Amino acid sequence: MAADSGRAVILLSGGLDSATALAWARERGYQCYALSVAYGQRHDAELAAAARVARALGAAEHRVMHVDLGSLGGSALTDTAIAVPENGGAGIPVTYVPARNTVLLSLSLAWAEVLGAMAIVIGVNAVDYSGYPDCRPEFIAAFGQLARLATKAAVEGQSLNVLAPLLSMSKDEIVREGLRLGVDYALTVSCYQADGEGRACGRCDACRLRRQGFEAAGMADPTRYA
Amino acid sequence: MAADSGRAVILLSGGLDSATALAWARERGYQCYALSVAYGQRHDAELAAAARVARALGAAEHRVMHVDLGSLGGSALTDTAIAVPENGGAGIPVTYVPARNTVLLSLSLAWAEVLGAMAIVIGVNAVDYSGYPDCRPEFIAAFGQLARLATKAAVEGQSLNVLAPLLSMSKDEIVREGLRLGVDYALTVSCYQADGEGRACGRCDACRLRRQGFEAAGMADPTRYA
Numbered sequence: 001m002a003a004d005s006g007r008a009v010i011l012l013s014g015g016l017d018s019a020t021a022l023a024w025a026r027e028r029g030y031q032c033y034a035l036s037v038a039y040g041q042r043h044d045a046e047l048a049a050a051a052r053v054a055r056a057l058g059a060a061e062h063r064v065m066h067v068d069l070g071s072l073g074g075s076a077l078t079d080t081a082i083a084v085p086e087n088g089g090a091g092i093p094v095t096y097v098p099a100r101n102t103v104l105l106s107l108s109l110a111w112a113e114v115l116g117a118m119a120i121v122i123g124v125n126a127v128d129y130s131g132y133p134d135c136r137p138e139f140i141a142a143f144g145q146l147a148r149l150a151t152k153a154a155v156e157g158q159s160l161n162v163l164a165p166l167l168s169m170s171k172d173e174i175v176r177e178g179l180r181l182g183v184d185y186a187l188t189v190s191c192y193q194a195d196g197e198g199r200a201c202g203r204c205d206a207c208r209l210r211r212q213g214f215e216a217a218g219m220a221d222p223t224r225y226a
Numbered sequence: 227m228a229a230d231s232g233r234a235v236i237l238l239s240g241g242l243d244s245a246t247a248l249a250w251a252r253e254r255g256y257q258c259y260a261l262s263v264a265y266g267q268r269h270d271a272e273l274a275a276a277a278r279v280a281r282a283l284g285a286a287e288h289r290v291m292h293v294d295l296g297s298l299g300g301s302a303l304t305d306t307a308i309a310v311p312e313n314g315g316a317g318i319p320v321t322y323v324p325a326r327n328t329v330l331l332s333l334s335l336a337w338a339e340v341l342g343a344m345a346i347v348i349g350v351n352a353v354d355y356s357g358y359p360d361c362r363p364e365f366i367a368a369f370g371q372l373a374r375l376a377t378k379a380a381v382e383g384q385s386l387n388v389l390a391p392l393l394s395m396s397k398d399e400i401v402r403e404g405l406r407l408g409v410d411y412a413l414t415v416s417c418y419q420a421d422g423e424g425r426a427c428g429r430c431d432a433c434r435l436r437r438q439g440f441e442a443a444g445m446a447d448p449t450r451y452a
C-alpha cells in the first residue's frame with residue numbers, strides 16, 4: 001500500500017472501529033497520535049481500552065482530553081437516567097450524543113494544528129450506524145471543508161485531510177481488515193455499558209453489531225462478556 | 227427590527243464583542259442561552275465578566291463548559307511560557323488558539339441540539355481580527371454548512387443558523403451598536419492579561435483595539451485599567 005508521510009491524529013475511542021482506523025493509518029505510513037476524549041460517557045472502560053490499543057499498535061503518543069459534554073444531557077451514553085436500548089429500533093437511537101463527532105473532530109483539529117499533522121482519521125462508518133447524523137459521508141465531507149479553512153496551516157497553504165477509511169465498510173469487512181492489519185480485538189471495548197473490568201453486556205446495540213460482525217466474517221469473537 | 231423566535235445559543239466570552247452579540251440576539255427576539263467555555267485561557271477574569279454580562283442582559287441561562295484545550299499548548303492565551311504581544315505585528319498572532327472557534331462552535335452546537343435552539347450566535351468580526359483564520363466569513367459559512375448536516379434536528383428537517391452579526395463591523399461600529407442596545411461595557415473584560423480583579427493591562431492587542439474602538443466611536447471608555 002502506498003505510504004503517506006507525516007503525522008496523523010487518530011480519534012481512538014477504544015472500540016473496534018477506531019482501533020481498526022488506527023491500524024489502517026499506521027499501515028499508510030503515518031506517525032500516529034491517538035486522541036481519546038473523556039466527554040462524560042458512562043462506558044469509560046473504553047478509555048482504558050484506548051490506552052491498551054494505542055500501546056499495542058505503536059502510537060507515537062496517546063492523549064486523553066476532557067470535555068463535559070455529558071453535562072448537557074440528552075443521550076443514554078452520558079445520562080444514566082436514560083436506559084441503553086437492547087433491541088435496536090428505528091430512527092436515531094437514544095445512544096446518539098448531541099454533536100459528539102463534531103466536538104471530537106474539533107478537538108482533533110486543535111491537536112493536529114499544534115502537531116503540524118497532515119491528517120485526521122476517524123473510524124466512523126455509515127453502514128451500521130446509519131441512524132447517527134454525524135456518521136454520514138456528507139457530514140465528514142463538510143468537516144473536511146471546514147478543516148481546510150479553520151487553521152493557521154490552512155491560511156499558509158498546507159492541506160489537512162479528514163479521512164474516514166471505514167465509512168462504507170460493513171462490520172464484517174471492518175473485522176476482516178483489522179485482523180489482516182494485526183489488531184487484537186480482545187483489547188477493545190465496544191459495549192455501551194461495559195462493566196468496570198471492560199466486560200461487555202452482550203445485549204446492547206453496539207454488542208449486537210460487533211458480535212454479528214465477527215459471525216459474518218467467520219471469525220472467532222474474542223470479546224470478554226460479563 | 228424584525229423579531230426572530232425561539233431559542234439561541236450565544237457564545238459569551240465576557241469581552242466586548244460577545245456582549246454586543248448577546249444584546250443583538252436579545253433584540254432580535256431570541257430567548258438567549260449564553261455559553262462560556264473555560265478552555266485554559268490565562269485571562270479567566272473573562273469568565274466572571276461573562277456571568278455579569280449574561281445576568282445584565284437577561285440571558286435565560288448562562289452555562290460554563292470545560293475543555294482542556296490549553297493542555298495542547300501553542301498559544302500565548304493558554305501557555306504562560308509565551309508572552310502576550312503588546313505591539314501588534316504582521317501575520318497570525320501568537321494569541322491565536324489552535325482551532326478555538328471550531329471547538330467553541332461545536333460545543334454550542336451540542337447545547338443547541340439539546341435545547342432545540344434555532345440559532346447559534348458568535349461575536350467574531352473579520353475586520354479587527356483578520357489575522358485569525360477562524361474569524362473569516364468563509365469559516366463561519368463552512369461551520370453553518372456543517373451544522374446543517376451534523377444534528378438530529380438537521381436529519382428531521384429543522385434548520386439551525388449560525389449567525390455572526392458583527393462579522394463585517396469595525397470596532398467603533400460594534401461599540402456604537404452595543405451602546406444603542408444598552409450594553410454596559412464596564413462589565414466586560416477584553417484584555418488578554420487582565421488581573422484577578424478583571425482590570426485591563428491597557429497594552430495588549432485586545433486592549434489597544436478596544437480603546438481605539440471607543441475613541442473612534444467618540445465614546446467614553448468605561449474600561450477599568452490596572
